Amino acid sequence: MGVLKRLWHRLGSPRWFFHMMAPWQWWLGMLSALLLLTGTFWGLVYAPADYQQGESFRIIYVHVPTVIVAQSVYMALGVAGFVLLVWRMKLADVALKAIVPFGMALTALGLFTGAVWGRPTWGTYWEWTDARLISTLILLFLYFGLYALRESISSAEAAGRACAILAIVGLVNIPVIKYSVEWWTTLHQGETITLTRIRMPPEMYIPLLINLLGMYCLFGYVLIARMRSEILRRERDTTWVGAWLRGEEEGAGTDNSNGKGALHGR
Amino acid sequence: MVNTNPVIGLCLPEWVLPRDPFAPGFVTIAHPVPDPVQLSTSAPTLSPPEVHLLTADSITCIRDRRVVVSLARLTLAEGECIELRGANGSGKTTLLRALCGLLPCEGKVQCHVRIAFVGHRNGNAGLLTPIENLRWHRQLQDAPVDDEQLLDALARVGLLRAAGKPVQQLSQGQQRRLALARLLLSDAKVWLLDEPHAALDVAASALLDELLNTHCQEGGAVLVSSHAPLAVATRVIDLSTDDLSADHRSADSAQAAA
Amino acid sequence: MSAFAGQLVRELQLAGRARADVLNPVIFLLLAITLFALALEGKPEVLREHAAGILWVLVLLTNMLALDGMFRRDLDDGSLEQLLLSADAAIFALLGKLLVQWLVTGLLIVLLSPLLGMILNLPATVYPLLALVLLAGTPAVSFIGAIGAGLTAGARRGGALLALLILPLLVPVLIFGVSAVNRALEGEAPRAELYWLGAISLASLMAAPFATQAGLRITLEQ
Numbered sequence: 001m002g003v004l005k006r007l008w009h010r011l012g013s014p015r016w017f018f019h020m021m022a023p024w025q026w027w028l029g030m031l032s033a034l035l036l037l038t039g040t041f042w043g044l045v046y047a048p049a050d051y052q053q054g055e056s057f058r059i060i061y062v063h064v065p066t067v068i069v070a071q072s073v074y075m076a077l078g079v080a081g082f083v084l085l086v087w088r089m090k091l092a093d094v095a096l097k098a099i100v101p102f103g104m105a106l107t108a109l110g111l112f113t114g115a116v117w118g119r120p121t122w123g124t125y126w127e128w129t130d131a132r133l134i135s136t137l138i139l140l141f142l143y144f145g146l147y148a149l150r151e152s153i154s155s156a157e158a159a160g161r162a163c164a165i166l167a168i169v170g171l172v173n174i175p176v177i178k179y180s181v182e183w184w185t186t187l188h189q190g191e192t193i194t195l196t197r198i199r200m201p202p203e204m205y206i207p208l209l210i211n212l213l214g215m216y217c218l219f220g221y222v223l224i225a226r227m228r229s230e231i232l233r234r235e236r237d238t239t240w241v242g243a244w245l246r247g248e249e250e251g252a253g254t255d256n257s258n259g260k261g262a263l264h265g266r
Numbered sequence: 267m268v269n270t271n272p273v274i275g276l277c278l279p280e281w282v283l284p285r286d287p288f289a290p291g292f293v294t295i296a297h298p299v300p301d302p303v304q305l306s307t308s309a310p311t312l313s314p315p316e317v318h319l320l321t322a323d324s325i326t327c328i329r330d331r332r333v334v335v336s337l338a339r340l341t342l343a344e345g346e347c348i349e350l351r352g353a354n355g356s357g358k359t360t361l362l363r364a365l366c367g368l369l370p371c372e373g374k375v376q377c378h379v380r381i382a383f384v385g386h387r388n389g390n391a392g393l394l395t396p397i398e399n400l401r402w403h404r405q406l407q408d409a410p411v412d413d414e415q416l417l418d419a420l421a422r423v424g425l426l427r428a429a430g431k432p433v434q435q436l437s438q439g440q441q442r443r444l445a446l447a448r449l450l451l452s453d454a455k456v457w458l459l460d461e462p463h464a465a466l467d468v469a470a471s472a473l474l475d476e477l478l479n480t481h482c483q484e485g486g487a488v489l490v491s492s493h494a495p496l497a498v499a500t501r502v503i504d505l506s507t508d509d510l511s512a513d514h515r516s517a518d519s520a521q522a523a524a
Numbered sequence: 525m526s527a528f529a530g531q532l533v534r535e536l537q538l539a540g541r542a543r544a545d546v547l548n549p550v551i552f553l554l555l556a557i558t559l560f561a562l563a564l565e566g567k568p569e570v571l572r573e574h575a576a577g578i579l580w581v582l583v584l585l586t587n588m589l590a591l592d593g594m595f596r597r598d599l600d601d602g603s604l605e606q607l608l609l610s611a612d613a614a615i616f617a618l619l620g621k622l623l624v625q626w627l628v629t630g631l632l633i634v635l636l637s638p639l640l641g642m643i644l645n646l647p648a649t650v651y652p653l654l655a656l657v658l659l660a661g662t663p664a665v666s667f668i669g670a671i672g673a674g675l676t677a678g679a680r681r682g683g684a685l686l687a688l689l690i691l692p693l694l695v696p697v698l699i700f701g702v703s704a705v706n707r708a709l710e711g712e713a714p715r716a717e718l719y720w721l722g723a724i725s726l727a728s729l730m731a732a733p734f735a736t737q738a739g740l741r742i743t744l745e746q
Binding site (some may be wrong): 154155156157171234 | 329330331370371
């Protein structure tokens with residue numbers, strides 16, 4: 001419990017996070033590159049072609065992990081918003097701001113790969129009766145909303161909190177949206193192929209998992225990298241950032257100072 | 267100090283308890299305390315004990331990573347009328363809004379009585395008449411609505427004849443007077459007023475001064491920001507100086523005390 | 525509780541005195557449906573086929589218009605500050621405000637639904653069910669929309685931003701509403717959809733005051 005408590009208090013300090021996460025960033029980046037390359041290459045080249053859909057099925061190795069991680073990113077945003085509102089943790093605001101563009105890009109990529117999948121499979125780039133596609137599209141709009149809301153509020157602190165509220169409201173709504181869309185599409189007897197209805201042999205299963213894991217590592221890497229650069233931007237007036245940029249500061253330091261020179265050059 | 271829900275407090279360790287995200291530091295604005303606050307009598311004091319209605323410690327308001335106002339300590343005792351002085355942009359409005367809870371900030375604000383706030387805008391709906399506005403304000407405070415009382419207050423501020431016209435047809439000064447009527451009717455002990463003398467003519471200004479005096483004598487406290495020196499002020503806090511924890515006795519009250 | 529009643533009375537008084545603000549969205553709804561009827565060349569079968577979708581999309585857009593100015597007037601004249609400063613009573617007052625917002629848009633639409641049904645060439649037997657579906661669904665639209673209105677009250681061109689924020693969250697209401705109307709047209713009672721719409725409406729009724737209050741506090745900070 002003491003470890004948790006110390007970690008909790010430490011998370012109040014952007015400076016600690018910045019230094020602590022530097023090695024993590026590097027390692028997660030390497031790991032994600034490795035896993036994604038392996039998984040994609042394996043899936044796109046080596047895995048057996050699907051007996052029903054042929055070679056076009058291979059795009060699923062990119063499409064499915066993308067969509068799954070895009071939804072996880074939104075859940076992470078909801079959690080970050082909750083932490084920001086309840087505990088006023090600055091890092092949560094940093095995370096909230098940093099990860100929205102990544103989530104947006106991932107969702108767009110998911111829609112694009114879905115369209116690429118759709119063309120040979122169903123003959124169209126877009127299929128309104130696929131619940132997953134529609135849910136992903138709505139997710140994209142939710143991301144747009146978060147981005148637009150942040151841009152519309154001039155005060156940085158207020159914008160962070162407004163986005164937190166929107167993220168939480170969106171998070172609560174997502175299960176309802178997904179259920180209603182699925183309900184609607186099954187009502188219309190569309191030609192949907194969900195993951196659960198496909199029985200996949202291990203040769204197809206494993207590259208998918210590898211890609212999924214790689215995509216999560218990518219999420220971690222991008223999250224940490226963007227959070228660190230956002231921390232640099234926000235704390236640019238403090239002494240510790242200056243020291244780090246000049247190469248003087250190496251590590252986190254044992255004192256848990258919250259950057260006592262905060263807002264130094266007023 | 268944290269916002270503790272007793273249920274949550276029992277289940278979670280103390281270091282993880284949630285805080286109210288929208289409180290400035292941690293304002294506790296409660297319903298009026300029925301009995302006067304009992305002070306501990308352990309420390310012998312020569313002057314009569316002051317009852318502090320509002321205490322603010324280490325208030326720092328930050329906007330866009332810039333410190334807008336920073337105050338080490340501010341206390342409002344019963345009967346005090348503090349004038350908040352400062353040049354434009356020195357943070358008077360920000361401080362007042364932070365103290366009543368509209369603006370979140372670092373630090374701790376404690377107030378156990380109700381606060382009445384009059385900001386730059388008067389808080390009256392333009393389409394409604396003064397009577398209807400006052401009625402709404404009373405209902406917001408969960409106070410009984412007595413039309414006689416409302417009319418009395420309007421008469422006191424000189425708005426009786428305009429009591430039936432929509433507020434947007436009144437002049438700026440008249441709308442300000444309506445805000446004064448609201449103050450009269452509220453049972454708040456602490457008044458936070460943001461440049462109330464603006465837009466008031468000489469008669470209304472004098473009326474306001476009289477209201478402030480009466481309120482302080484009845485045991486309330488007032489924190490007024492203004493550009494011009496206030497005669498009724500017992501204390502002055504000047505935000506323009508760097509020494510923000512100092513407050514100077516106003517010349518008049520120092521003379522009166524001497 | 526007197527704060528709830530007081531706010532209710534006040535909002536109704538304001539609505540009564542600013543009748544144009546109240547009626548404009550509903551007139552927009554009628555106008556837009558007329559435009560659709562014209563655009564689809566008035567063919568009765570086509571109108572009936574697409575009536576549910578047209579109706580619900582336009583109801584959503586009408587509510588976006590109506591919600592746009594929900595808090596703006598109060599923000600400008602300072603009453604919003606006074607509302608939020610009233611500590612415990614603020615939630616009840618906000619509840620009153622939300623309720624009146626629904627009364628002047630959603631309820632009005634429900635009352636007008638026979639007329640809308642007529643324009644869209646729906647059979648008269650469907651009118652009661654249509655009104656019921658709208659009655660179940662429009663509160664959700666008003667309450668969830670109020671959350672967005674609270675967040676965007678201070679923004680300059682808040683209307684488009686409000687729509688962008690809230691319309692994705694209203695997709696379930698759209699889906700269930702359209703499905704309900706279509707089922708009603710086929711002659712069955714749309715039970716499942718009505719339950720869902722009612723559930724969403726009630727849930728948003730409970731959550732909206734708190735979320736709206738949080739959003740309004742942020743708006744007041746700026």
